[in-house]
Amino acid sequence: MDFASSERAGAQPKEITSAKIVVAGGFGVGKTTLVGAVSEIEPLTTEAVMTSASSGVDDASKVPGKETTTVAMDFGRITMADDLILYLFGTPGQTRFWFMWDELIRGAVGAAVLVDTRRISDAFAPLDYFENRHLPYLVALNCFDGAPRYEPEEVREALAIAPHVPLIMCDARHRDSVKAVLVGVVEHAMATLVEEQGRGFPATVG
Amino acid sequence: MGQPRQPHDPRGALVRPYAVTRGRTEPQRDIPIEAVLVASQANVQEARFAGHDKYRIALLCEPRAQSLAEIAAYHRLPLGVARVLVADMVADGLLALHSAAPRQGFAERMDLLERVLSGLRKL
Ligand SMILES: Nc1nc2c(ncn2[C@@H]2O[C@H](COP(=O)(O)OP(=O)(O)OP(=O)(O)O)[C@@H](O)[C@H]2O)c(=O)[nH]1
Ligand SMILES: [Mg+2]
Numbered sequence: 001m002d003f004a005s006s007e008r009a010g011a012q013p014k015e016i017t018s019a020k021i022v023v024a025g026g027f028g029v030g031k032t033t034l035v036g037a038v039s040e041i042e043p044l045t046t047e048a049v050m051t052s053a054s055s056g057v058d059d060a061s062k063v064p065g066k067e068t069t070t071v072a073m074d075f076g077r078i079t080m081a082d083d084l085i086l087y088l089f090g091t092p093g094q095t096r097f098w099f100m101w102d103e104l105i106r107g108a109v110g111a112a113v114l115v116d117t118r119r120i121s122d123a124f125a126p127l128d129y130f131e132n133r134h135l136p137y138l139v140a141l142n143c144f145d146g147a148p149r150y151e152p153e154e155v156r157e158a159l160a161i162a163p164h165v166p167l168i169m170c171d172a173r174h175r176d177s178v179k180a181v182l183v184g185v186v187e188h189a190m191a192t193l194v195e196e197q198g199r200g201f202p203a204t205v206g
Numbered sequence: 207m208g209q210p211r212q213p214h215d216p217r218g219a220l221v222r223p224y225a226v227t228r229g230r231t232e233p234q235r236d237i238p239i240e241a242v243l244v245a246s247q248a249n250v251q252e253a254r255f256a257g258h259d260k261y262r263i264a265l266l267c268e269p270r271a272q273s274l275a276e277i278a279a280y281h282r283l284p285l286g287v288a289r290v291l292v293a294d295m296v297a298d299g300l301l302a303l304h305s306a307a308p309r310q311g312f313a314e315r316m317d318l319l320e321r322v323l324s325g326l327r328k329l
Binding site: 013015016017018019020038044045046047048049070073075077078080081084085086087089104106107109175179182183186187189190193194197 | 238239240241242244246271273275276278279280284285286288302304305306307309312315316318319320321322323325326327328329
């Protein structure tokens with residue numbers, strides 16, 4: 001870890017912008033592994049109390065009748081410049097709480113939905129979630145050892161992934177592979193933004 | 207100073223979590239989980255008198271900028287509790303809140319995406 005200072009006394013404080021990319025997917029698909037492959041810190045975990053109330057996270061305590069749950073999310077950090085930090089947030093695998101994630105994806109650059117080709121149907125819930133949100137996302141097939149090798153197009157068909165959603169193969173353990181996934185997310189976000197601008201609907205993200 | 211891995215807080219992350227905020231669950235302002243906070247050395251000195259939790263937060267954010275999520279994780283506070291404390295500190299001038307990615311404006315958003323893309327390519 002580095003604790004290098006960019007804001008020491010004397011230096012003119014600079015506005016720092018931080019961005020996030022969300023890494024989603026079912027239980028055990030390799031989300032934490034993916035985050036750890038590129039993060040400059042060991043992935044950290046933080047807990048949020050979520051409620052099904054529309055206000056989202058963390059105000060569970062004042063609505064006793066509402067369904068609440070504590071979810072842990074992992075995240076990593078990439079300090080890109082002294083004024084730019086990218087965070088990667090891994091969602092919890094338990095998909096029955098996906099409807100509570102709106103607050104956490106708000107403002108994200110985009111998302112990668114990881115799919116384990118040995119358990120393709122686990123991807124239905126996360127994919128349903130992103131299909132109904134305004135956030136650019138791609139699908140990354142995490143290639144586990146001994147997993148059946150599908151052609152990407154077979155997977156696209158099996159999961160009914162829309163043609164505009166990029167689909168790529170990856171190995172969540174390898175930095176270069178994860179880099180390619182993240183580059184793919186950002187490029188897709190750019191393409192989406194350009195396209196929306198062209199249509200005259202620059203919607204708010206998240 | 208500046209050592210972010212704190213020993214486990216004996217109060218525990220889930221034992222009456224809002225006790226440290228005196229029962230308040232609503233932050234003074236909504237702070238995105240990825241927004242970063244910075245404390246100057248002067249802020250750290252001042253935060254000595256703001257209570258243990260706030261002082262620890264200021265210490266963490268002095269050597270380098272830390273997101274709300276990092277503050278919660280290193281101090282083993284539930285996110286909502288960390289958000290209340292941090293929002294108080296921002297209101298009291300003990301921390302500087304920096305900006306999350308712009309959510310509106312084509313040029314602003316494109317500029318950020320380009321910078322993130324080039325940062326990723328340099329990894
Ligand atoms: N062979 C192989 N193993 C992997 C890969 N990605 C992850 N694993 C292994 O799969 C297991 C689960 O990976 P995690 O990264 O913990 O998965 P996760 O999605 O964070 O899991 P939950 O948070 O529990 O939902 C770990 O033992 C990893 O080492 C991969 O690309 N290939
Ligand atoms: Mg995990």
